[in-house]
Amino acid sequence: MKQDVSPLAKKESKDSISHIQTEPGSRNLNPIPYQADYMGQKVHMDQNEKLAMFGVTHVVAIDGYSKKIVGHSTMAIKNNLVIYEDVFRPAILANGMWDQVRVDHGKEFFLTLFIQELLSSHRYDQERRPYLQTPSTRNHTVERIWPEINSRVNYPLKKALLQLVDQELLDMDDSLVKYCVSCLTGQLCQIGITRVVESWNAHRIPGKGTPNDLAGSGCPKKIPQELLPHSAEAAELYRQQLGSSLTPQSTFGVDPFLTEEDKLMAENQFAEQYSDISELMSRAVNNDFTPYKEALLFLITTTRRNV
Template identity: 65%
Template sequence: MLTGYLASKGVKAGEKRVGSILRDFNPRYHQARCDGARNLNPTPYTAEYMGHKIHMDQNEKLVMFGATHVLAIDGFSSKIVGYATMPVKNNVKIYEDVYRSAVMKYGLWDQVRVDHGREFYLTLFMQENLKAYPHNQERRPYLQTKSTENHTVERMWPEINDRVNYPLKAAMVQLLDQDLLSMEDNTVKYCSSELLCQVSHIGVA
């Protein structure tokens, strides 16, 4: 979060550099985080074949300007199988443009992995209704976990942030600072959202 904030202000700082500064600034908090990470004892991630798990997640770095990304990747190959950008999180658009699009192209996944956001409810409902058709029917059709535990898809966001979100956000913030944009105006807000959704979709694709 801190590196993203610095990037939006035009300051380029690596995660290791920021981490070392935070460690020096508050060593007690840093030690507590390290101890907590060691105590978690995470189970190694496994996906046995393509179609075993599909991971879906959202990115709201540009939400204040009317652009939200939703990404779906296959857990075995880490291939991006579905992607959409929308003004706000929308159950129907996520289902149609991300989940359904991926299923129509690659087939059903045994399990859908998402966080606890309500924007995936329609997708989970459909996955539950189709649970009799996947390759392995002994697995739960979907699993909701904390966003911090959905690491497979989370690893994709740093690259997308660096390549797409941070440059676009920096440009939009600069326009706001120069009073060239007014996000209080609904027409400007709509036009900004339409432009950002199209440009960022090209950047990710």
Template identity: 60%
Template sequence: MAALESHTNLITSLFNTGLTHAQIAYTLQQMNILPCSEMSVRRFCARHGLKRKRQVSDQALERAVAGSIYETGPSYGRKFMTGYLSSMGLHAGEVRVGRILRELHQPYHEFRREGARNLNPVPYHAEYMGHKLHLDQNEKLVMFGVTHVLAVDGYSSKIVAHSTMPVKNNLVIYEEIYRPAVMNHGLWDQVRVDHGREFYLCLYMQEKLSQHRRNLSRPPYLQTTSTRNLRVERLWPEVNNRVNYPLKQALVHLLDQEAVSLEDNLTRFCISNLTCQVSQIGLNRVVQSWNAHRIPGRGIPNELSEDRCLTEVSEELLPCASVVANMYEQDLGSSLTWVSTFGTDPFSSEEDRIHAEQDFAIDYPDMSLLFNHVVNGDHTPFQDALISLMNVTERYV
């Protein structure tokens, strides 16, 4: 205890950053200051009146966790749930959140205990925010007309842009992923993607902006195998477990029951339309939670990315997708697929589409409720909504 007294200011500072007693003891050991145990740090904090300020009561936290379980399903453990609560402005320690998760829903707790963790042992290094930007697509729901695309900063692990679309498309990925990522955070030194052709427009623009980068010694982009696109590949199991697999179960059940057929173009269009909207709700929640949760040994993505990329690009240098696509085709003599659809758009006019959407919204005004049910194992509301959408659509075609 006497040895700790000589480092009062340091320990107080570490405590105020939110580190646990065990983390403080480990930090002191890693800094080669002095060996000490978690109990020694705990006694020191008690002696100096260092107590955690609870920003929310147990009762209020239980209510918040209960509501969040309904929104996120069984796969959010204490770390992800703490991040999800933090993204909504409710801050609580992981230990408290974990205890409430165990007590509040024992079946979900056992489900998480039995689940296997996905670990990536391959070493990875990014020097700063803006060093590497990873882009990748997820096609677990591709047979139902749903593709997710993420952009992740390599240094902070923050998801800086994301989108859900019926079919992966160069113009959509540029407009909804690359362009907003660069406009909101600055220009990355290097973009990393796999060998998919859907990223050609992003790579074309990254090449044109390459002279504006912080470090010109690096190639502006790299195309590697998917297994080497480390930062973003790490995220797909989280998205699959929390979004894609629950929805896929509901849709496969409809196919097994022969309630729908993917051979019909109207059915394909409606399945893609509804599933894209519902899965985007779940993806938004995963992104919010991921960016606000603490990664052991690294920190919180939102905090690690606060410095932004050092190079900012004006909006004039980042034209909209249609302009960049024209530049691409003229410069390279190649053609791009401007619009990608899943199935055939059944509407003959925009007016018919608006009327169908209005009729559907009368019965289903809040799409998030459909996701809430699906992620908690209740497929019926989502399946009923899909059948309803198909019936409404048929009335206007």
């Protein structure tokens, strides 16, 4: 299988601003102030891997003008198809086409950039490049949301997990343990990030207003749903046009269940004991890690009993 290929890999290197930005001496130039003039001009996408060692990665998309978080997802391992299907596609359908997508140089955005370029004629400002890849330190807008997510989601859960590892109650070399840790922690993170996003989008930016209000009715140019293929179809288009296959699924650990019935049985037993896992997240954020730890160990025990 060929390696993942960037949508613009075959274009001349002189067309990439990243080459200009990394010229010797460029770091000494005065930085150009960031500016986005309207909702829909630039959307920034970035990943957070603070919990990657425990099988959790976050990706968010944020509008450069309004600072509204327009999409987010939590996954076991960053994956092109998941990022496109769970973040980029819903953001476009809900808000319209952005003139430019800004990301770092990670390979996990290749499918998103491919579709953005494919649909570039549907943008409001077609003179602007459909996407831009820059070092993560230059992804100005999206970098500001990570401290909020880290302090209110990632760090509390990571602290609890590290305590379990230190106490030798978690063996992260065990594939079943890795699977359980990733599943439960990922669910709690999704709950936590949803709370952060709702709060962020409603908070007041001094001198500007709230992201929700600044975003207004979305991007100037909307796009019909039929023009945005689902991830499997988009990946096939990518393969046909670029001759490279994208990884369809990325997992952390190995799913230990041999049948769906066994998996459902374990899930039901866990749900009987922990019917509202959002409470686990709420307690952990307030430095009460015991409920989350106990729930995770119970999940591991229950899973072993049903495989």
